[in-house]
Amino acid sequence: MNNTKYSKIVFFTGAGMSAESGVPTYRGSGGIWHKYNWEEFACQKAFDRNPTNVLEFHEVRRKSVLDCQPHNGHKFISELQKSHDDVTIVTQNIDGMHQRAGTDNVVELHGSLWHLRCDKCSIIIEDIGESFSKMKCDCGKYLRPDIVWFGDMLNSQIIQQASEIIQECDLFISIGTSGVVWPAAGFPQEAKSNGAYCIEINTEQTELSYLFDEVIIGKASEIKKHLSFRT
Numbered sequence: 522m523n524n525t526k527y528s529k530i531v532f533f534t535g536a537g538m539s540a541e542s543g544v545p546t547y548r549g550s551g552g553i554w555h556k557y558n559w560e561e562f563a564c565q566k567a568f569d570r571n572p573t574n575v576l577e578f579h580e581v582r583r584k585s586v587l588d589c590q591p592h593n594g595h596k597f598i599s600e601l602q603k604s605h606d607d608v609t610i611v612t613q614n615i616d617g618m619h620q621r622a623g624t625d626n627v628v629e630l631h632g633s634l635w636h637l638r639c640d641k642c643s644i645i646i647e648d649i650g651e652s653f654s655k656m657k658c659d660c661g662k663y664l665r666p667d668i669v670w671f672g673d674m675l676n677s678q679i680i681q682q683a684s685e686i687i688q689e690c691d692l693f694i695s696i697g698t699s700g701v702v703w704p705a706a707g708f709p710q711e712a713k714s715n716g717a718y719c720i721e722i723n724t725e726q727t728e729l730s731y732l733f734d735e736v737i738i739g740k741a742s743e744i745k746k747h748l749s750f751r752t
């Protein structure tokens with residue numbers, strides 16, 4: 522959409538973006554950590570103790586995400602990207618739902634359920650499907666899901682990349698994030714300080730709502746209705 526007045530658009534998405542697809546949010550009811558103990562399944566210690574147990578748990582997560590489909594909000598972003606020169610998605614989600622809607626240029630702050638990595642060989646393998654195509658690297662070490670688990674450091678290069686993109690954008694749209702998980706929670710302030718027009722779309726007010734030029738109480742699936750006059 523080159524008739525837009527904005528030249529660089531960033532969508533900053535969180536778990537609420539995928540909620541209407543059926544992927545539970547972190548804090549809401551139905552959240553995965555109400556049911557499973559993360560200390561057994563989602564930290565490096567658990568992986569070191571019992572890698573197959575952790576990998577099998579992630580296969581269950583993969584299946585539950587594959588059972589969900591991108592919704593109209595994901596599709597709207599994908600369509601916008603086709604007609605606008607510069608649209609980037611910075612997401613805290615690991616579910617790959619933006620890419621399944623046909624979106625590219627997605628910066629995944631917390632990694633991806635569809636990537637495995639070998640820390641010994643420093644490689645990342647794309648692996649899409651319910652089951653992992655292999656659980657071990659050619660070097661013999663178990664591959665671990667390339668996602669940020671509890672207690673992990675975020676990838677500083679990815680944070681830096683996201684931060685640079687956000688500093689340059691002139692329209693920043695936050696969708697479905699509670700804004701309490703750092704360092705991502707600092708991104709709206711970064712966009713604002715660098716002069717971007719900032720919009721928040723969420724089903725409720727958040728701790729960061731005060732920062733935004735516009736706060737839209739609404740659903741992620743209805744982004745088109747919320748934004749059609751602005752983008």
Ligand code: NAD
Pocket residue numbers: 534535536537538539540541544545546547548549613614615616617631696697698699700701702722723724725727739740741742
């Ligand atoms: P969060 O669970 O803390 O907050 C979700 C936010 O989305 C809330 O503010 C809620 O009001 C809002 N919301 C819920 N339904 C919505 C809808 N239909 N439309 C618009 N807004 C809606 O999520 P977070 O801020 O992303 O932080 C949670 C952390 O958990 C992140 O680090 C993320 O990586 C991880 N996580 C990811 C997924 C996923 O990949 N889909 C799911 C759960 C958690």
